[in-house]
Structures are given as C-alpha cells and as structure tokens.
Amino acid sequence: MQPTMARRTKAEAAATREALLDAAEDIFLERGVARTSLEQIARQAGMTRGAVYWHFRNKADLFRAMLDRVRMPFQELVEEIDDPALVDAPLEAIRLACLQGLARLEQPRYRRVHAILIHHCEVFGEIDPLAMQNEIAEESCGALIEYFTVACEHRLLRSDITPELAARLLQSSLGGLFHDWLRNHEHFSIRERGTEMVDTLLKLLAREP
Amino acid sequence: MQPTMARRTKAEAAATREALLDAAEDIFLERGVARTSLEQIARQAGMTRGAVYWHFRNKADLFRAMLDRVRMPFQELVEEIDDPALVDAPLEAIRLACLQGLARLEQPRYRRVHAILIHHCEVFGEIDPLAMQNEIAEESCGALIEYFTVACEHRLLRSDITPELAARLLQSSLGGLFHDWLRNHEHFSIRERGTEMVDTLLKLLAREP
DNA sequence: CTTTTTACATGCAACTCTGTATGGATATGT
DNA sequence: ACATATCCATACAGAGTTGCATGTAAAAAG
Numbered sequence: 001m002q003p004t005m006a007r008r009t010k011a012e013a014a015a016t017r018e019a020l021l022d023a024a025e026d027i028f029l030e031r032g033v034a035r036t037s038l039e040q041i042a043r044q045a046g047m048t049r050g051a052v053y054w055h056f057r058n059k060a061d062l063f064r065a066m067l068d069r070v071r072m073p074f075q076e077l078v079e080e081i082d083d084p085a086l087v088d089a090p091l092e093a094i095r096l097a098c099l100q101g102l103a104r105l106e107q108p109r110y111r112r113v114h115a116i117l118i119h120h121c122e123v124f125g126e127i128d129p130l131a132m133q134n135e136i137a138e139e140s141c142g143a144l145i146e147y148f149t150v151a152c153e154h155r156l157l158r159s160d161i162t163p164e165l166a167a168r169l170l171q172s173s174l175g176g177l178f179h180d181w182l183r184n185h186e187h188f189s190i191r192e193r194g195t196e197m198v199d200t201l202l203k204l205l206a207r208e209p
Numbered sequence: 210m211q212p213t214m215a216r217r218t219k220a221e222a223a224a225t226r227e228a229l230l231d232a233a234e235d236i237f238l239e240r241g242v243a244r245t246s247l248e249q250i251a252r253q254a255g256m257t258r259g260a261v262y263w264h265f266r267n268k269a270d271l272f273r274a275m276l277d278r279v280r281m282p283f284q285e286l287v288e289e290i291d292d293p294a295l296v297d298a299p300l301e302a303i304r305l306a307c308l309q310g311l312a313r314l315e316q317p318r319y320r321r322v323h324a325i326l327i328h329h330c331e332v333f334g335e336i337d338p339l340a341m342q343n344e345i346a347e348e349s350c351g352a353l354i355e356y357f358t359v360a361c362e363h364r365l366l367r368s369d370i371t372p373e374l375a376a377r378l379l380q381s382s383l384g385g386l387f388h389d390w391l392r393n394h395e396h397f398s399i400r401e402r403g404t405e406m407v408d409t410l411l412k413l414l415a416r417e418p
Numbered sequence: 419c420t421t422t423t424t425a426c427a428t429g430c431a432a433c434t435c436t437g438t439a440t441g442g443a444t445a446t447g448t
Numbered sequence: 449a450c451a452t453a454t455c456c457a458t459a460c461a462g463a464g465t466t467g468c469a470t471g472t473a474a475a476a477a478g
Contacts, residue, residue, distance in 0.1 A: 176385030
C-alpha cells in the first residue's frame, strides 16, 4: 500500500468526479438517497470522503450535480424534431416529441436518475424533489396545451374535447406509465407501451375523417 | 411538573397509540420519513420515545401500522357498488368504482398517507414502498382488465381497442393524475378532474352507437 | 527549477439516532 | 386488598455520519 496517493492531472480529476457521480447513481438507486452515506459513495468509486468533499460541498450539492447531467427540458425535444412540415400537423408534432422523450428515457442514465428523483429520494437539505417534478410537469403540460390549441384551431380535434382536457389526458397517461415503468423497468418496454398509448390516445382524440 | 406520569387505562393507551400514528403522519408528510426521528414523533404527540417503543418495535413497524389504517383494496370499491343491475353494464361499473376511489382519496387521512407512501419515503429497513405500490397497481390493473374483457365480450368497446389496452390507459391516466395531485393537492380537485378524465376516456373507448 | 496550487487521504470532534435496560405508578385481575 | 401486568418516562451505551482541519505528493504556474 502506497503511503499517500496524491494529486492527479486535471483530466483525471474530472474522471474521478464523474466516477463519484456514477457511484452515487448506483447506490442512490439501490439504497435510496437518505440511507446512503458519502463514504459509501466514495468507496464505490474507489475514493475516500476527501474526494467527495473536494468536488462537492455536501450531499445536496452532489445530488444537484447528478441531476444536472440529465437535464432534459421539454423544449429540447420539440426543437430536435423541428420539421417545418409539422407546423400544420400539430398532432403529429406532439406524437414525435413524445416518442423522442420515450427514446431518451430508455437510456440507462436517464432512467436511473429519474428513478432516483421520483422513487428513491425524499426532501433533504436544500433539495425538494417534488418542486422539481412540479416544474417538469407544469412545463410539459403547458407545451402540450399550446400544441393542442393549435390542433383545435385547425379542426383536428374532436369537437367535444378541449385542448386542456386533451393535454391533461396525454400528460397523465404518460406520467402514470412513466411512474409504473420506473418502479421495475424490466417488466415491460416503455417505448412499446408508450408508443401504443400515444398512438391510440391521439387516434381517439382526433376528429373522425 | 409531576414526578413521573404512569399507567393509563386501556382506552387511554389506545388513544395514545392513535395519537402517535397521527403525529407520524404529520411529520412524515412534512419532513419525509427518513429524516424524522422517533423522538420528533413522540414529542409531536406529547409523549416520549418510551411510548413509541412500547406500542411499536421500531420505525418500520410504526410505518406499517400507519399504512394499515388506510388499507383500501380495489375489491372493496367494487363490492361497495355491488349493484346487480351492473353485471350487464361493466363500463358503468368501472366508472362507479373509479369515482368511489376518487371520493375516498379526498379524505385527508387517505390523501396524506398515500402522499407519504408515494412521495415522502424511500426504502428503509424491512419496508419497500415500491413493492407495495406494485401490488396496488397490479391488483387494480388486473381487476380493470377483467371488467374491460366483459365489456369487450358484450361489444361495448371500440373494435380497435383491446381490453388490456383500455385497462392500461385508464390505470395510467388515473395513476398519473393521482401522482400529480398528491404533490400539491391544493392545485386542483382530484374529484373533478378525475371524474372528467374517467368520463371522457370511457366515452372515447366505447363503441359508437 | 522553484513556488504555488491542486487533488485528494487521513484523523478528529461533535452530533444525532437507535435500542434497550431500568424504574415507577397505576390500572386490572383475583 | 394484594399481586401483577401494563403503560410510559428516563437513562445509558453504542453505532453511524457529518464537517472540518491537517498532511502531502504531484501537477501546474512562474
């Protein structure tokens, strides 16, 4: 055993920072946020608590950094499918944005971090996960309402369905499916079920030809 | 200050047990399960940790007792609306069972305990809240599938909708709405939005006359 | 090459929480 | 009335975690 390992290069330091965040994901997901100590995270990454306290101020700061690696604003999803042919097909734009989101959530990192945020952490320190979830929900619902409003103006929606109702239906359905899937993702594929759900919902909501 | 308060009557003991559970609901909801100590619960109830350890073995046991006060198996909801006229109207039976469940969730105790179970606790000790949620979800979804299957056999469903798909749609929608509402119940009434959602979904899923 | 800063490891004091052991006073059974 | 079991308060030992302070070897700056 060496006397004391010492300073790494800047690239190595960045690598240990990522390793600490990876380790945090692992143990947060396995034991929950509250029950994992900083020493468990450090040992999982092959480090000691000294490394953790150098890179982060405390557990809340580490948690925030972990979330920052998977920031996925809804607006990004819309911009990624920015096809000018879709301005007159808002329902198809919604469909593609949803599928884009489902594809992202299948990536292990997104899935794991969201599972931690939704199912494996409580309020702690200066972090309020419910407030974060609220922000996400409000933003996505607002965006959906806008698109459904456009669809309504183009006479693409059933006459007995308001844009707000359509948006809430779609958002609740996907949110519920998301929650269920995050509990045990091996039970089914969220991409398949999500696609099926979005397709049928949009078909049911669309005005009959 | 008296030297040492001592033994209460059996009724008083049962009352303190209830008071401890009430206090646990309060603080669990406010601070989260992991961050609340047994002493905080005891003091909130005007007792000490001795009372807690007398009535419960540990925090997990207290948590389980708290959940036992709001056990609401889906079958109960169906039995409560056991109207023989509904055996030939399975869609109406589903609707009434859902409304019955929504009405229950509006009761403060049900709402608070479910908010704790879903949003304010992680895995701890011998308690796995995700497994409990899974049980609830599986049971309710299974019951919905049975009823939608009957509806399908009676030609009450659209021909392009399978009973499984209908059940998953309804369950995900209500589950997502439930999660959103539990985050901040003052934002909207789950009874109104849930009723609206159930009505429109069933209308969309029903075969056109 | 020298100095300074970086990137950690190690050690320490303080705090919090748990579980249990003990004690006491009263309700309850007989 | 007496003995006993009940209901709860108090005290204590132990473990675990946090934040900081210190040490240190190498990288980076000059």
